[in-house]
Amino acid sequence: MSPRTSKQFQEIREEKRTLIMDTALEHFAREGYHATTITHIAKHAGISKGLMYNYFESKEALLKAIIERSVKEVLNYFDTDRDGYLSEQEFEFFVRRIGVLLREKRVFWSLLFQILMQSEVREHFLSSFVGAGSLESSGINPAPDMPAAQIMKVVTDYFVRKGERMGPGYDPVAETKLFLLTVKGYAITSIYAGDEEEAEDEKIINRIIEMFK
Amino acid sequence: MSPRTSKQFQEIREEKRTLIMDTALEHFAREGYHATTITHIAKHAGISKGLMYNYFESKEALLKAIIERSVKEVLNYFDTDRDGYLSEQEFEFFVRRIGVLLREKRVFWSLLFQILMQSEVREHFLSSFVGAGSLESSGINPAPDMPAAQIMKVVTDYFVRKGERMGPGYDPVAETKLFLLTVKGYAITSIYAGDEEEAEDEKIINRIIEMFK
Amino acid sequence: MSPRTSKQFQEIREEKRTLIMDTALEHFAREGYHATTITHIAKHAGISKGLMYNYFESKEALLKAIIERSVKEVLNYFDTDRDGYLSEQEFEFFVRRIGVLLREKRVFWSLLFQILMQSEVREHFLSSFVGAGSLESSGINPAPDMPAAQIMKVVTDYFVRKGERMGPGYDPVAETKLFLLTVKGYAITSIYAGDEEEAEDEKIINRIIEMFK
Amino acid sequence: MSPRTSKQFQEIREEKRTLIMDTALEHFAREGYHATTITHIAKHAGISKGLMYNYFESKEALLKAIIERSVKEVLNYFDTDRDGYLSEQEFEFFVRRIGVLLREKRVFWSLLFQILMQSEVREHFLSSFVGAGSLESSGINPAPDMPAAQIMKVVTDYFVRKGERMGPGYDPVAETKLFLLTVKGYAITSIYAGDEEEAEDEKIINRIIEMFK
DNA sequence: GATGAATGAGTATTCATTCAT
């Protein structure tokens, strides 16, 4: 009988927001952003279309919120590396973590790649939180203020240092690019592989570590 | 003034068909399939909407035709390898050819990847001419009747043979997967890289060859 | 701490009702009835949407209440004239009072005119308390039971009497119409004029009085 | 069998455009802009909703087109006065013409007034072709480049000249304002009067001319 | 063959209103 406290309201909002985002992510990833209708999302989330708009200003805003959330989570995942230095041992750990991350957030990555593939959409959407060009191009000196760019820098530095160790025959720039490209390849392979193939993944990760450590 | 022969008609038809497909490909790739309207394509191709439907049954049919055509071209490109055997020298040639192919048909690949990323769409569209799962999964024993599958087989065989050469420490299955994944990573990197970065591509290709030859 | 008396409750209710109506009037007038949302009103009145419906059955009912209240106030303003007779001196006073009234309730008049301009809406809304056609048409013999109609009658009578004084060249019906029309013109000019122009209003009022006295 | 010529297409477009605008004007005026739905307009115009958007970019664009067209027609109506001088005889003619104009385009005026009454909407819509403030405020020296402003100037000049004729007791500014206000009053009275009352209009016009000539 | 007007099913979005708490 007594009215809901503002804390209760807060909780309801948070829960429902998450529910909507999770549902939407799933469908955006599977059917594509355009092909997924708000009606569809609402139905699968068990709410009315109208309510969606109580939580998100628009379909695009919903997409942005999803990406923003996941990017934040991913970056948090790498927070331990923020000392800006990657030792050989840490490098191995780093690569393995990428593997875990890909498996754990498969649906999100699927969506993210999809979006990155549309040149028109890319800038409009991602520049703000990923740092334009940091993930998709192989450019090496990215703007240092973006979290994603920081990770990039850490990797680059690792290969530069390795270059010092390896002598003049070693090209750190090319090696960085090759590593990044391999990671991307691993990523899309991993994202779209059926679950039954996962078992063997370990071997591939080991080989990648072996190659670039 | 004299009435055109039916052969001339045929040629005009073929030209216009190509024009439409080229225009559509460009826009599908840049703005995405859904975001591209028939009106837009028709306008940029310099024809009327109605005529579009004279050449293609539907928007989907147009997309299918585009993919079909390009897949055919790509496969023709590898026709020399149809003897089913890839020598070490041929392997190097094979990898370089992939690089060329990616650069030459960037727009198409951009579109293809986009489509492959949508799990729902993938099966519906591609199973027919690429062979389900052949490009996107790393599965190794594909159906042998598909042209894409044949290329796959050639590659697999190459690594099996290399395995025999390398001794028991060498895992051909893992190595094949690693190679495919590297190629994919190279592909998406190459497709979405700006033109200014192309210059350095050669080094990467060389490194890949070195790694897997 | 002691429980509020029912009288206090009543007062609170009345105050809140007034607050809602004032807020709504402001927004209805400025942005238009349709463009103003309940959410907007509630937010600006500092209450919840739900509470709004505790005080008013519907958006339309709110509008009706606003108009009703203002019409009542306006008519009260003219209560002194209810003796049904307008002397020459009283006429001057009457016209000046119209000027004051327009300035004091600008926002309401703005809303009222807006509503009166929609033929479809007019009858539906206003017939009940203003008397159909009394304000917007120049018809001269209105239904005598409506307060607005009574004012109309007083004015008409004034001009009839003036006609007796002025002789056969004078047409009281036309003169009444001209007067009403002038008042209307003055009204919309006054309502929509910027505040800086108000200063000169006095001259206009004087000229109107001069013309019709 | 042969395809339509571009001239035929032109004609079809022109006709349908007019049909849509006429239908929409009618409904906008009667029910108000917001309350009139596109579906409603389309149904009454005997076309599909979709076609509406083939001719007008949006509901708002439709409204703008309607106003633009009518304003143009109205201004053309006064084109003869463009010599910038209004003699006494011409003044009489001018006033009568206003009367005719109001009767002939009643529906449009009804719509225009409605829009002018919403302060929020006014500037957004009308500034461009009417000249901001020229019709609704009584300011006297309007920007001289707007057609509506030119008419305004002609009127103002008329009263200034009359002031010279009338001597120091005559205030041309006040008189201009009074005239404009009377015209506005006449306008709204005329627009919203039923047809049966039109007959008597002549007398009023005569009185207005008498008063201001 | 060629055109673009016309259709209509579908899509995102809005908003008055209800109701559990």
Added chain:
DNA sequence: CATGAATGAATACTCATTCAT
């Protein structure tokens, strides 16, 4: 009394597709 989450009917707008000419 008070809240704001939830609903759903309505609305503007889009676009692949058809078809008369």
